[in-house]
Amino acid sequence: MAHISKRFTRNMILMVAGMLSMLGLTVLQPANVSAQTYSVVSTTSMTKTAYHRSSAKGAVFNLAHTKKLANLKNYPNTTWYASKKVTLKHGSTKAIYYQVKNGAGTVSGYVWHSYLTKGKSPLTLTDAKAAVAMDAKTGKVIWSKNENTPRAIASVTKLMTLYLVLQKVAGKSATWNSKVTTSYSGLKSMGSSSVYGGFKFTKNSYTVKQLYDAALIDSSNNAAIALGQWVAGGSTPTYNKKFIKLMNAQAKKWHLGRASFVSANGMEQSALKGYGYSIGGANANLVSAKDVALIAKHLITDYPTVLKTSSIGSLKVSGQLCYNYNNLLPGRKYYNSALKVDGLKTGYTDLAGYCFVGTGQKSGHDRLITVVLHDAD
Template identity: 60%
Template sequence: MINTHVKRGLWVCGLLATLGLGSALTGTVAQAATYTTVSSKTLTKTAYHKDSTKGALYSQGHTYKIANLKSYPNTTWYATQQATLKHGNSKGIYLYVSNKAGSVKGWVWHGYLAKGKALTGMTYAKGATAMDAKTGKIIWSRAGNTARPIASVSKIMTLYLTLQKIESGKGSWSDVVDTSSKGLIMMGNSASCGGFKFKTGHKYTVKQLYDAAFLASSNNAAIALGQWVAGSNGAFIRQMNAQAKTWGLKHAHFVSASGLENSDLRAFSYSYGSANANQVSPNDVATIARHLITDYPQVLTEGTIGSKTVDGQLCYNYNNLLKGRKYYQSSLKVDGLKTGYTPLAGYCFVGTGQKTGKHRLITVVLHDEDEFTETRTLMNYAYQSSSMND
């Protein structure tokens, strides 16, 4: 049982705010406060994990702090008791939890925890998220609202706007795209920035460039598509940002149709804006991907193509979660979506699949070192959530 009175003594600064019952204190010593136990009960041992950057475990009488939750980011906490405490006009629900070994235990406000075991095996990704594609609910995230460079993952927005123009009847797959720019030709021949070569005087269709941008992540193909969509590179980038605003994305800003940074694009006369790179948060990347696969589900079929020859050039899909690839796991049924890498952005990947009996899942890992292993770990973890069940 919890003491109904807290005696005068040492007090942790910010205790009331951490417990969710009042304003933060500004000192280490506080006046005695009365907490009334409204109700309490024993729980069947239930697993929880940290669901906030705040929170701490406290002693039974709440007179001293035992541990900050942020010090145990990958710990599964097991709750065995629950109590409702009243302080003034406020009530709070608390859980008595301990780690698996039982070496760390105490009382914590329930709002700082979420049901389910903690995710382990996500070591490298600086930003990540797992989204239920059906509902848009975020199942798990790390720095989910922190914008960071996303490299060629940016191309999912370019693909979306290309498909939007075609589906609206304002363009067709057979339209010939102007690829005569010296900068784009140079980019295609670049060892570090190239991918799909534009031959002088040769004609390329929207479909050819779409395949090159999607499968081979061709940067010059993506830029050429953007110019076809909006009339110029600058106009297309403004359209990217306008679309992000239409969707209510608060942590997304684009300066590049391809995902290359301006520090690279400058050599080809395709730099734009004052920022060096596209900056998008994991949650906003997942939202863009959700719109893409919801509005244009054909990308899921296209995303499973391992490689394709386009105008005599091999366009290889580097999604290594596809069938036949190194990180393939049959139960995950991965059918997309987009890889990305620059030294600044690190390895990035937005993946999607639909496990049997589950909702479709979208995952994003940004600035990773082991993007496919960590995506697979994240997918398997997210599918444990009851909200993902059909």
């Protein structure tokens, strides 16, 4: 009867509020009835203990249980640190909750104890075919999954291309203001493609810096090829083939035994053929997750200024907006200020899946490079 009476009272309040509203009057809405049913029975301090979610169910709430602060399903690899054990009463039922905070300190609140399992969260990349985490200073692999298996790497390829561009700019034969010819019809068609385009070649030449920004920030496929031809000394598909030889020579110099390149931008040969840039051989660049991390290590070690560009969210280049798809950067969906992410490259093709190279350096720690190849998201 108490339950029926409570529901009846609630409905009457809402009905009266509705009638007053129809008459042009306002009434303060009553607080959520269910929110008032949680009360603290006891609180016990505990030694800081690590937990991780036991399933995708559950959520982090405020103490009054009136506000959901986070869904555990969105934190599959998060370690939560409990500092208090709280018994809450809801109606006639008592339940134990832990007061928790994630390692970054960005989310805190209360979680029902059965939604958590003691211990640090094991890192899992269920859908990714390969992944690696590397110390950028020492080159030591600190976590990996199929690190030595060569795979298609899509636009992550551009890290090697841009390394060779930076190498030429650092020499005496070129500057950032050097002109790159972009008049070849295949490159113009590529830039206008709904699938492979983005940065359109509306001019017959751009500066090295303009194409470098377009290739790194917006992952422009035609910009990457044009830069590669420029590095090789020309502006036609013949020089594209010469540039790819330079890519493979550099991989050999670095002792990347599981890396082979057939394109300057990461597109497969089957797609490049329609633009006049297929060179024969394998269909795609094949590089292992570990070797991708080593390419990134050489890039940011030899030319650390690359991080100033890779951390830019968006930039107008020759009147066109170049957008960075790294969602760990400031203002983006997965930004976390504690991680200090400032690069580096994303990529996707149907063959390669979603590929990502990330890097960041937390205060007091070595820089970290992470690589994920062929993920589903």
